[in-house]
Amino acid sequence: MKIINEEISLSTEGNCDIIDITGKVNSVLKKSGIKEGLCTLFSSGSTGGITTIEYEPGLLNDLPELLNRIIPPGRYHHDDTWGDGNGHSHLRSALLKTSLTVPVVKGELTLGTWQQIVFLDFDNRKRNRKITVNIMGE
Numbered sequence: 202m203k204i205i206n207e208e209i210s211l212s213t214e215g216n217c218d219i220i221d222i223t224g225k226v227n228s229v230l231k232k233s234g235i236k237e238g239l240c241t242l243f244s245s246g247s248t249g250g251i252t253t254i255e256y257e258p259g260l261l262n263d264l265p266e267l268l269n270r271i272i273p274p275g276r277y278h279h280d281d282t283w284g285d286g287n288g289h290s291h292l293r294s295a296l297l298k299t300s301l302t303v304p305v306v307k308g309e310l311t312l313g314t315w316q317q318i319v320f321l322d323f324d325n326r327k328r329n330r331k332i333t334v335n336i337m338g339e
Contacts, residue, residue, distance in 0.1 A: 202338065202339060203337070205229070205235065205334075207232075207334045208331050208332065208333055209331070209332040209333075209334060210330070210331055211320060211322075211330040213320075213322035213328050213329075215325055215326045215328060217269075217293075219261055220322075222332065223256075223317040226240065226303075226310065226318055226334055227310060229336065231308075233336045235308070235338040236305070236307060239302055239304060239305060239337050240303045240304075240305050240334065240335070242300060242302075243332065243335070244332050244333075245299075245331050246294075246299070246328075246330065248290035248291055248293075248324040249322050249323060249324070250297030250320070251299060251301045251321075251332070252301060254319050268323075271296070272289050272292045274325070277292070279291055286325055287326075291323075
């Protein structure tokens with residue numbers, strides 16, 4: 202079994218910035234030469250998230266609007282502890298999660314036609330982010 206680890210670096214705007222990372226992940230996969238296996242993505246930090254979505258303007262507006270209804274910015278106990286006003290960012294990250302695994306079949310990510318891998322930055326400021334891409338297989 203072959204294991205590849207590579208890091209993707211992103212500069213984000215924060216405040217539910219949504220970045221399509223599908224192309225970057227595909228580049229790592231192609232370079233790895235792995236044809237059958239698993240691709241796991243992990244975002245270090247507790248104010249970001251990784252998921253799949255159709256990366257189109259309507260959903261790029263709908264998803265932040267949904268998160269604002271479910272977990273609006275506001276006063277959270279975390280903010281009382283640290284005073285940084287990003288308690289909602291941590292809760293959104295916990296809800297969406299910081300990792301994603303996609304099967305690799307015949308050298309391709311098994312994504313649907315309208316499915317892209319995205320990173321979401323929930324923090325309330327610009328950030329530099331690192332995403333670990335781990336590909337295991339043959």
